[in-house]
Amino acid sequence: MDLLFLIGLVLVLGLIGGKIFNKFKFPAVVGYLIIGIFLGPSVFGLFKLDLLDRMGIITDFALGIIAFIIGNELRWGILKKFGGKIITILFVQAIATFILITFGVWLLTHNFALSLILGSLGVATAPAGTVAVLQEFRAKGPLTTSLLAIVGLDDGLALIIYGFASALAMVSIGGSQGINFQNILEWPLLRISGAVVLGILLGLALSYVVRKRHDKNEILTWSLGAVLICAGLANILNFSLILTTMALGMTVANIFSLSGRRTFEAIQSITNPIYIAFFVLAGAHLQMGLLPKMGLLGLVYILARALGKIGGASLGAHISKAETNMKKYLGFGLLSQAGVAIGLAMIVQREFGVYGELATVTITIITATTIIHEILGPVGVKYAIAKAGEIGHG
Secondary structure, eight states, rough: HHOOOOOOHHHHHHHHHHHHHHTTTTOOOHHHHHHHHHHSSTTTSSSSSHHHHTTHHHHHHHHHHHHHHHHHHHHHHHHHHHHHHHHHHHHHHHHHHHHHHHHHHHHHHHHHHHHHHHHHTOOOHHHHHHHHHHHHHTTTHHHHHHHHHHHHHHHHHHHHHHHHHHHHHHHTTTOOOOOHHHHHHHHHHHHHHHHHHHHHHHHHHHHHTTTTTTOOHHHHHHHHHHHHHHHHHHHHHHHHOOOOOOHHHHHHHHHOOOHHHHHHHHHHHHHHHHHHHHHHHHHHHHHGGGGGHHHHHHHHOOOOOOOOOOOOOOHHHHTTTOHHHHHHHGGGGGGGOHHHHHHHHHHHHHTTTTTTHHHHHHHHHHHHHHHHHHHHHHHHHHHHHTTTTTOOOE
């Protein structure tokens, strides 16, 4: 079937699905995902897995736009006001999630290596659904700001935690004679630092160009070009795409504030069709047939992760003396999980594939539970911003 026809179908059916779910008080993102599930291999099979792989460029483009928007929202004044609280909450919820999943999986399986791996993968939080819901409901406030920062920075922290956890897991199954902390840190820190430097350099260039431009169409072209170049170089250099384009957005927003506003407004004008395409295709990737395979282990993973995110965010907010709404509701906005966790699961396959079923179980659990997390995540974000009174203040 013609690719252009399918993309058109994705946009039209996705938009209809979003509006239908809006009528039932669900975020539009949930409607996009459900439409994708119906179009994908799980139901009608309009999108085969090989076709979805060919359309991966849309996913990377959308993630670049989403991360750029996150970065553009993180201006120096906001970071100065909330930065300490955000960092505290970020670390506490990540550590709490890792500990609870690791302990829960170990109680069930008594497999220490598997417990460590699933615990580290559970830390990752997907930013796409969060950003889409926040923009859909024009959310603004301390909780919204904290959510944007945490879902953006969680990517890097998850890489570091996985680096340590995978090394310990390797030792526990006898795959290594010792732990070299330099090697453990080298891979994630290289990806993080490289991503930040690349994003800053391209952000400086974009800021310089845009501040001398006034035509909105020209600014949009420059901005999209910068995001695509940034995302493409991140893929070529094996950096984190999310962190790289987020650093790009932060640089533009903070170096020349006028440039930041201009690029943000230009990008904002085209986000809706990009979001629809991204989430419909994400839904098409979700394989419903895996749900029965996750079994009790999958349920333990989901419950432990939710408790870690919600409880850890609340604890971090209490420690940092954050606002009451952040203590009560912030964690509900951190339930989404998708790309980063699946990417790490593929790395587990490469690194642990020769050690029995550990890699197979990991990929099955992460892929199957992603279906649940991608639907629960946007609902949780809406619940959090509604309870915090931050809907419609944009």
